[in-house]
Structures are given as C-alpha cells and as structure tokens.
Amino acid sequence: MHEGTLSSHTPPAADVTERLGYRLKRAAAALRSAMDRALREYGLTVPQYACLELLDQRPGLSNAELARGAFVTRQSMNVVLRGLQDAGLITRPATTDHGRALPAHLTEEGHRHLASARSAVYAIDQRMTDAVPERRLAELLADLDRMAEALDG
Amino acid sequence: MHEGTLSSHTPPAADVTERLGYRLKRAAAALRSAMDRALREYGLTVPQYACLELLDQRPGLSNAELARGAFVTRQSMNVVLRGLQDAGLITRPATTDHGRALPAHLTEEGHRHLASARSAVYAIDQRMTDAVPERRLAELLADLDRMAEALDG
DNA sequence: TGGTTTATGTCAGGACTTTGACATAGGAGA
C-alpha cells in the first residue's frame, strides 16, 4: 500500500470501528441521546439548553458568540434564540446604539427553568465522568482539546 | 465545601465549558465539521460515508444494522440507503425469502468511490490520532467506550 | 397450536440544521 503521509508510529486500524473517530462519534452520540431524553421533560432541546447555560455564565453574549459556543451556525442559533425568546426565557434588545451584536440575557423564568433542567443534565455528565478512572480525567480532557485543536486549527 | 451526596471525589466544575460533556461535544463537532468539508468533494455526506465503510467491512448488513452502526435512526438510514442506491454505489434486493432484513452490498463503483474518499477521511482521523500522546491512545479509546456504555447501558 | 414479544422496513409529518446570499456596522490601512 502506498503511504503518502506517514505521521504515525502505529499502523492504522483496519476496522473502522477501531479508529479514534468512530469511538469519539459513538460517545458523542450516546451523550446526545441521553441529553435529548432528559431535556425533553423540560421542553428543551440540547442547543436551547446549551444556550441557556452559556448565557447564565456569560450574560450578554451575542447570537454569533452563542453559536460558536454551542457549535452550531449563526442561523441555527438565531432560530434557537427566537424560540427561547417566545418562551420568555431570554430577552434581547431590538436595537443597539453601538455595533450590530445584540446582547442576550436570561429572564427570571429563564434562570428558574435552567436551574431545574440543569440537575438532570449534570447527572448525565457525572455518570459519564464517573465512568473514567479519576486519575485520567485531566488527561482525557486535555486529549479531547488537542483533538479538537488539531482539526479546526 | 459542602459536597452533599455526589458520586465523585472531585467537585463538579462550575463552568460548563470545563465539564467532560462540553469537551466531548467540542471534539465531536470539530471532527464532524472536518469530515463534512472533506467528503463534500466526493459528493458524500458523513452518514453516507459511514454506511459505505460499514458495508465494505461487513457486506450484507441490513438497514437497521447499518443505522445502529452509524448512530442514526432506521428512518434516517433508509433515506441514506436510497440515496446511495440511486447513485449506484450499493445494491439491495427488493425482497428476501427469509426474514424482512434486506442485505445491502457495495457495487463496483461503490468500492471505487469509497476507496477515493477513504484517504481523505483517514487523513483527518490520523491528524486527530497524532494529536494525542501515543502512550495514551489505548486508554483514551477505552475511556470513550466506558463513557458511551455508562450512558446507554 | 396460538399468543406475545421482538425486530424490521416503511410512511407521514414536523423539527432542526445547514448552505448560500444579502445588507449593515466597525476597524485597518493606503
């Protein structure tokens, strides 16, 4: 076999299901599925929940900033924001006197709604975290970051 | 700090972006994005590519089996299969004499198409794999599996 | 044998997301 770009010491796995990408996708799919199930009881989608969580920690984020934080496009986040706005969970000014970015904020009901949904999501995250040996958690987080940076860097 | 009845020894991260779920999603999003970009040149979507790859290694898989392997629903995989069938990359019998599962197979063109797209995808997977220290790769794969099993198990 | 359970393929509808495009606002540099 012709090896154009040899960058690894280990031979590439023959079975696709043994490759890192497949395993990553499997874990992410399991997480997505579990979160979907849990959040449905609260009438939230995963991007909606992510948006609320981001706004709770960094109030005033714009649509584009939220989109990057939730790993979706601006257009998708725009739809998400409109849904949250219609549900009364966030507020966004119609205009701004400087720039185009419209800062979003949680309403009181948004805070309450997030608080109730958060426990369910945190339980999932914790179940996942507990599944990996604690001594490796920090390295696992670092590896995930390296993987992400290697791809979009 | 008051720890209540949490199952972990480490205090839960206050910042959502520090939690395992967020990092996992970030890495998966980066992978998905990179694969989308690469596969577009070959006229394939990620599920379509995954389907071809699975069929190459295990010919005769049914729609439902492919759906599980690609982490989508049967309905979604049905659409994928129809697209691949229309493109002449796979074949599927209209009927079967035993059971309902219709075994799918790659056509010659399907094999060629997959072979050309595969190098691009493998390059991405390899770039990601090379980003993690080699001595930790096996543990990383095992941890991803544990995470997935902890969630859908 | 007959009933139940499980698994599969399919249809219809809706929800979500993306690509592509356009106009606007601010900053950087000639």
Add this chain to the structure above:
DNA sequence: TCTCCTATGTCAAAGTCCTGACATAAACCA
C-alpha cells in the same frame, strides 16, 4: 477620506434527522 476586510444579523431554500405510527416477519413460550 476612501477602500477593503471582517464580523454580525437576517432571510430563503434545501437537506437532514427525528418522533410517531403502522404492517410484516421471525422467535419465543405457554
């Protein structure tokens, strides 16, 4: 100043994916 570049918000259209539902087929068991 003027132009170019980047970033943002938004619209339209298409594609993708999912939930819910139904019918069929095999297996399992009393």
